[in-house]
Amino acid sequence: MDRFELFHLGWDDLWASQLAESSHAGRLGRISRVERGECDVLIEMGRVRAQSDSQRAQSAVAPVTGDWVTVTENDDGESMIEMVLERRTELVRRDPGERETQQPLSANVDVVFLVHGFDRPFRAGKLERFLVLAWNAGATPVVVLTKSDLARSEQRNELPAVVAAVAPGVEVVVSSIESREGLDRIEELLTPHRTGTMLGESGAGKSSLVNALLNTEVQETQEVRRSDAKGRHTTITRDLLVLPGSGILIDTPGIRAVGLWDAQDALENVFSDILDTAADCKFRDCAHDAEPACAVRDAVEDDRIDFRRLERFRAMAAELHESEQRVIERDRSSRSGRSHNGGKRRR
Template sequence: MSFPLSSRTSDSSLLVAHGWDEGWAAVFEPYAAQGLVPGRVVRVDRGQCDVATADGTVRADTAFVTPHDPLRVVCTGDWAAVDPEGAGDPRYVRACLPRRTAFARSTSSKRSEGQILAANVDHAVIAVSLAVELDLGRIERFLALAWESGAQPIVVLTKADLVPDPVGLSYLVEDVETVAPGVQVLPLSSATGEGVDVLSAVVAGGTTVLLGVSGAGKSTLANALVGEDVMSVQAARDVDGKGRHTTTTRNLFVLPTGGVLIDTPGLRGVGLWDAEAGVGQVFSEIEELARDCRFHDCAHEAEPGCAVAAAIENGTLPVRRLESFRKLMRENQRLVAKTDARLRNEIRKDWKRTMAAGRAAVEFKRNGRLR
């Protein structure tokens, strides 16, 4: 069954430019019946948000949709049901439509809360600066979160003009490709324009979130994609290539080639948030090898018949990849355990069994017998 782009809601080009389609129109029907109007959240700031509607961008209050769960707060990229014009001042966001995808990470707080960075995203562009040494572990973290969100990741190696040697640049691309299976890796220079048209074509027609640490060149890239200086830019420090937080909010822009772009502030920390499937996607070669291990619960350490250990031994799997895989899986398990009492209890039981086995081994070594 198909639905028109609007039924009692506007099908204006402004809504369509922001990603409105038949699916969103169908979901919005109950809110249209209440006289509310649809709009896309383009910016959120302290309980207020800017919403692009059929009649232009309006300022709206989020007091009616402020849940206790930080992963459900109004976020840039959300589609919202807003009071119609003339309903009063201020206008309010009355509801947000269910998200198709959501990019989330854990916060740095000790409460281990999640933080939603962008909603309803089709592509996650991970900006990595070639002005500094590649941090493959950080790239793997970003990729895990991107895959977990439901978006298609793309790794963009910015400032490619700083690597004039084509051979050296190709080696850097290959290094990143080894940690990004199934992901396009694109060297790009916003200064010279190299690769910008390729990226524009890839992300046209959908919603793209731009991610990376400060100094990765995100704001410069956003300006290049949008075709005008919509974001202010500051130079990165020469000593370490780090930048200052030029972008302080998440902003959504319409792209001239079609689709929209969400620019985000530089991320100091890239904490996982319930991203086991995403980690598995990033390390798909390890997941594939593990299927051939003798034991289904193989820890890939000293077990006999371990296909992963065999791959390490023959050099087909780098040790760094396995160590990174273990690190991210442990981190994700700890995070989930903090919010999942059942899993926390299972981990505690495993720890007690391990301790008991250790004590039994010591007893046997001392006395030649088990208790």
């Protein structure tokens, strides 16, 4: 069985002081996969499978890939998750089933690679959404344009500039598993012992990148559909893998759509060009719609701001606002429900 040095898994002095302050009895480890309530945990002695203890309080944090945890054994000798250390960063989306809750995808990631293949059309709106998610997690986004060996030369030159306009200030890495272009840079970004995860559509080449960095075919990959380069949803769990040099990478299932959750600040970060311009609008609460003296609409007229980008910003801002309102409404009705029931009990 593989043994792990904890620092190869990302353990550091800051984590050690956090652990020292908590009361725990179990062994320390990092979650490498969660599947139907069972967690694979990497500990120094190797890999254990632990139950996410049903006896822990309902309110206890449910572990996700990337969490640091302690693991104890119950009377039957089964491994159980005892405690989840407070997360430094957390990648969350709006739960696709229950719209009014959040769903954590992974924890304690430093870098989020936004993976897009040269073999498919680029959609600015999708990248902006992934950027919001990454900034909201507290991680640094990096765009990775995969399959450069398949790109035509003008596409090879143009796409990084198109991406840079949508993601100002965000690093863009062009990569290929065939020529190994860009792989060094990805490794560098994960040094020393930093954790990266990936977001991207099925077939974008996420697992192929992981395999290329591991120099072995650990993750299953599958050819994309010929007609439109669509992937086949090959990866179905979030898997944390330790790279041979330094660094940790979490492979993820492809995602098409992603709902935003409580990400107002991150949205402002992604659309800082629009918000900087909005500072010159006459009205502080200008919606950049029909208000007089709107600096943003002026910028659209002069082609300093792309109209479609403004539309996408407004749509995402409205989505976040509506979600926030629904949460307020839900909390209000659950409070009034509680006091109503209380009244019944008194009678």
